[in-house]
Amino acid sequence: MRLSRYFLPILRENPKEAEIVSHRLMLRAGMIRQEAAGIYSWLPLGLKVLQKVAEIVREEMNRAGAIELLMPTLQLADLWRETGRYEAYGPEMLRIKDRHEREMLYGPTNEDMITAIFRSYVRSYRELPKILYHIQWKFRDEQRPRFGVMRGREFLMKDAYSFDVDEAAARLAYNRMFVSYLRIFARMGLRVIPMRAETGPIGGDQSHEFIILAETGESAVYCDAGVLNLPIPDETIDYDGDLAPIVKQWTSLYAATEDVHDAERFARETTEGQRIETRGIEVGQVFFFGDKYSKPMNANITGPDGVERPFQGGSYGVGVSRLVGALIEANHDEAGIIWPASVAPFKVGIANLKVGDAATDAACEKLLAALEAAGVDVLYDDSADRPGAKFAKLDLIGLPYQAIVGPKGLAEGRIEIKTRASGERVELSLDEAIKRLIAS
RNA sequence: CGGGGUAUAGCGCAGUCUGGUAGCGCGGAAGUUUUGGGAACUUCAGGUCGCAGGUUCGAAUCCUGCUGCCCCGACCA
Incomplete structure (x- = not known):
């Protein structure tokens, strides 16, 4: 590509609105343009990186056996009323009406919709397990968007959803996604640590956040230095094999975000000189949530015993647009960005x-x-x-x-x-x- | 959502206190000389001073209301 034919609006001076380095560099390098608070146009250079990041996520999802589909950005409010989340979600949800005065929303996530899709087609445990995912724009009307694409209101996210007949099978899906996440971030040259985390408004009883260590991170994190040197499974990993040892290896050392941090446990389970206290950027999260959505939405399947029951589910997010910012936070110097080869525009x-x-x-x-x-x-x-x-x-x-x-x-x-x-x-x-x- | 800022040319800013022809740097255009780490000179173009009211002979400047954006906090992928 000849620069004279390309569209690369470089800024020589720092835009005043950009505080953190990734935001500043993305604006200066002509990657993004702010259209409103937390809403950006992706200019050609930024779009290329965004697409490369998305493609790595897609390849690793596919490798792990997940199946891609695409759900819309706009959803009917009625769907969310089935799980009670329309009322529960609060002002973060962007609510709109169409010309017929039907209540709609710009989806902040897709558990409800994927559950509706699943229940309308799948009846038997014989069709399980399944992991479905899509890469789609989401909207959360943050009270205070900031840090450029790291915390925008509109953001591109990969969200995967697993469907299983029982909890034991669902844990296998959780492990698949857990391991595939290790590979996704490693392929981008990022050292990412899975940490025990709160489950937040999406709910559930088991969750890990995948965190990049960075001084500019949004939350304080605590971990054993040993997690920095654990091996990443290579591309020959067999996702049908037993992944539990890998997950166990990665989760047995202490690693927690501030929300669930326990100072006593941290002191007890780590040794002096091995304790890392820093800040982190969350780039992915995995949840197991059981029948939280399948039960209220009557998404039932018949098990081998002939008995109908709600499926056991989990959801697995990667912040694709956020990752572009996070990659710059992790890879830059005074002169500018230093792209890892796998995502370089x-x-x-x-x-x-x-x-x-x-x-x-x-x-x-x-x-x-x-x-x-x-x-x-x-x-x-x-x-x-x-x-x-x-x-x-x-x-x-x-x-x-x-x-x-x-x-x-x-x-x-x-x-x-x-x-x-x-x-x-x-x-x-x-x-x-x-x-x-x-x-x- | 609480607190604090800010809005003047594409970008970064001065001018506002004390009302009187809208300025600087960078960037853009034309030209000349340059050419291995963001060149120099000359000329030119570019602004309903966030929006709406009000005060005044006269408002970027004073008053009122509104909005956008940013920062700190709470919240969050």
Whole structure:
């Protein structure tokens, strides 16, 4: 992609409304634009990252055996009255009426709807287990949105729902999602810790929050340093196998958010020097909630014993849009963003230091064509900006590799490859550089 | 939802106290010279001063009401 044809509105100065670093960098890098408090347009660069994050979530959900569908953003109030949640949810729920004065709402979550879908088709335990999920925009009318996309009112979320005949089977679904979450965040280069958590207004009796440790996090968290070094299951993990040992390994060390933190237990179960007290950003949550929705909504299935009973359910969320902000909180420096390769909007940025110089232009064109032909996502800065401005721009948007092409280097037959994360620079011939950028 | 701010050009701000032709920096356009870490000079364009009332010969400025946005707290994926 040529920058001259792209849409990348970079801001040189810090917008005053942005307090935390991810919000500031997303605005400056032209990723998002605020339309109202907690509501954003996703500009091309931001959208690419959002889609990459969503795709990783989707791949890992599918790998774990979950099935994707798509439910609407708008829901009928009557559906929520069946579970009593229309009244219970409070002003966080955005309520609207259609032209027929029917009461509707912009969904803050989808337990009620998925339960309605499930009960209208599934009658027998033979069709279980099932895990259904979708990736859809939600709306919660937060009293005070802040931190950019980390706590917006409109947000993109992956929510999965499990359906099982009994509690033992439901625990298996819980474990599947738990393990798949370990992989999702690891693939984004994030060290995420599952912590015991409160269940909140969605309810339930078992829950873990998946937390990124960050000084700028929203809540205080406490954990044993040992959880930082636990192994992540690789892609050969068998989701039909016994996952309980993995879950047990990850949940036996102390890790809790402030809501459920117990200072005495923390002191007792951890040793001096192994205690971490910091702040965290929640990026995912898993719940087991049993028949909380199936019972009031009469979502019954017939078991092997011929007896009808409500299914046992769980729900499993990942804050997809929030993750984009969280990724920046975890990966940046003074100059800007440092994208992990798996979610970077482009893998390579080419800086043409002297647009109009025949040799420099030709080298850049060759590099661009070779990389694009190899399927490498590449952004070519062909603007007339001065070199310093191009360097600053590339550092800001944080692409993993920068290919710096100027007349001085080309005179010696070399271009420079800079690795954004380490700052390391190597000088290579054009052909070597092409090979290196494709291979890395 | 309590407390505190703020609203003037695309962005960041001054001007408001003490009413009298709307300013600065960055950014944008044109040109010249530049060209390896956010260039210099010249010229130009760009604003119903958040909205609605009021006071006044005259309001960005004073008064009243409303709204948006931000920060702290409570709340929350």
